[in-house]
Amino acid sequence: MGRVFTAFRAFFGSLFNAETAARVEQALKGEGLPAPQPLVAPPTPELKPIEVKRPEPKKPTQSEAITLLATLQREARLVDFLKEDLSGYADEQVGAAARAIQRDSAKVLERFFALQPVVADEEGARVNVPAGFDAARYRLTGKVTGDAPFAGTLQHHGWEATKCELPQFTGSDSAAKTVAPAEVEIG
């Protein structure tokens, strides 16, 4: 059936359309078909200067966790404190050091994250947990039955970062894992 149909198409096409006739003629001669002329001219591509992009060397990156650790160590000596064995010291000695470390660490947290309580009320106050509350922002304890809204006592006001602005690392691969450089006083 297919061949009969093709023959009819070739016959009537050649009879009424000069272009089809020419193409059938070429096909019968065994010549390659010219590409069919598209009805609409394709848009001329804009002439763009060829950009020779040099492959950019991959910039070393530092995990933001390391950046944060390095900052807390540099400004507050927090890593030294956490890594130290406290067993040999009296509480008073630990307290004296902790005061300075806490003060300077808090400054870093404030600068990078500007932490704010999730709930503005005082702890111990009665608060409402609205219907459709975000489970990531409220953790419910005690007798939880039925559906929100709930009412209860605020035990912990929670913390959330109101921004997250960590320093940008511009160093080398070998520097990317350094939390604190070794200090050597020359002379």
Next chain:
Amino acid sequence: MNIEMSAKYIIGIDLGTTNSALAYAALDTEKPGVTLLPIPQLVAPATVENRDLLPSFLYLAPKIEAASGAYDLPWATDREFAVGEMARRQSAELPERTVGAAKSWLCHSRVDRHQAILPWGAGDDVAKVSPVTAARRYLEHLVAAWHDAFPNDPIARQEVVLTVPASFDASARELTREAASLAGLPDGVVFLEEPQAAVYSWLTAMGDRWRKVMKVGDTLLVCDVGGGTTDLTLVGVAEEGGELVLKRLAVGNHLLVGGDNMDLALAHHVAGLFAKKGVTLDPWQSVSLWHSCRMAKETLLSPEGPKKHPVSVLGRGSKLIGGTVTVDVPRDSTIDLLVNGFFPKCAVADRPARQRASGFQELGLPYEADTAVTKHLAGFLQSHGPSDGEPIRPTHVLFNGGVFKADAMRTRLLDVLKGWFPETAPQPLEGTHDLDYAVARGAAYYGWAKVNGGVRIRGGAARSYYIGIESAGLAIPGAPRPLRALCVVPFGMEEGTELDVPSDSIGLIVGQPAHFRFFSSSTRKDDREGVRLQRWTDEELTETDSLEATLPKDDALDDNYVPVQFHTKITELGLLELWCVSTRGSGRWKLEFSVRDDAEPA
């Protein structure tokens, strides 16, 4: 395209002695919305953080450190220096490689400000820089931070206002202009005195309400105590055409005393407390102590501060707890030390102690021998009084600078003023005060008001200027010829004006540089141009950089010398130009400050 050429933003730059800041506002708005630009800077090697302040410190890294790329910035690689927070930290631990207080060096006319002399006293292995270069580096950093944030609005096409201390004289301004132009700021950068900028900031915050707070005849004292310097200014309120106008009446001298002195004083005191406990601090711990004392100062001086506050210095190695030493610093003694040390009660007739030459005096910056800000203030008010021995009475006080965050300092200063003027005590200006950023913000507001209209402070020259001329007469071997001072710039000469100085002709030799000694005075306000002083005291006239002009040999001139008179011009941008004008022909030659002998290559 005209629109592209006209500025979109006004940028105010506070190039401070210890901290710099940049504020900006869009020009095409109805009200000035001034914003601070966060400045990316190195806070540690290879760590760039945004801060609102750029500490004015320059760290010159050893080559080996620089090669690691640790001081690269988002916009620059292969850096051998660092500017900002990291440099400030380094200044304490590596003073030999860190430049600080470059601005005070800029107005220290006893040194050549183009010579690579900073860090002062550093060894030969450090690639030192000149005060001009240091100022340039800070400004370059601010310019780069701007371009990082606004890549499509090059700073050269914006309106820029740069603040300078009111106490900067003509040559210090000229050097600042040079640093600004090397840093890529537009040629049309406008200079504004810092205390005036603080007033503009207050005016912005008040809006039109300021007209209710101050009235005709009022005098405002601006007391600006920054990290390293104290700057005093008086602004008067007058009426012109039914409108209140502000006029800057007087400015003080450049006083090298500020908040850093206070931190150091407290650190010294606390080191004494440690010594009593038998603890001696090594140099590294002293740096850490300085830092702890700065924090403790804020706590102890706050209105409801604790009776005592522990100051700890952590151990140096990674085992920090064992090495930690602590003392309790009592609030009483701290207040006594800082408030009485820097703002002592005194009489208005008191004067600061004069600089004493002592055996161990260094050639460095001329730090004030007397740290009593109140005594400097007394001297300032006295020298600008209506008559001899009668001080000028301010009606209002505007505080500026981080030192005045402490209530105790403001209260004491007001108390002292009340003691001087018991009947009508000067009042602090109401409203909120942004003590750290007021200057940058005020500079942006001033620029905005210049374009869009708003209150302006009228000032003119803050000093009168004099050219030293040796009088003719028979020479006496071994004795210098008597020197006369010819007033060439009267006090209050306005920006954008010029004048001829009436005088006898002075002969200039052709073909070789002619040098003139140059003096300024912030107190001789009545000398008009052409006045010749026969004698004066050191307090009245201060010698600044000398001036020079070279008259090229001209075949048309028969004589070896040309008789000239002087012509003075103050540009719209606030820069002083002095010209020699031939009285015989049409020749004009500009006098230049002779501080540019050893200009560094860019």
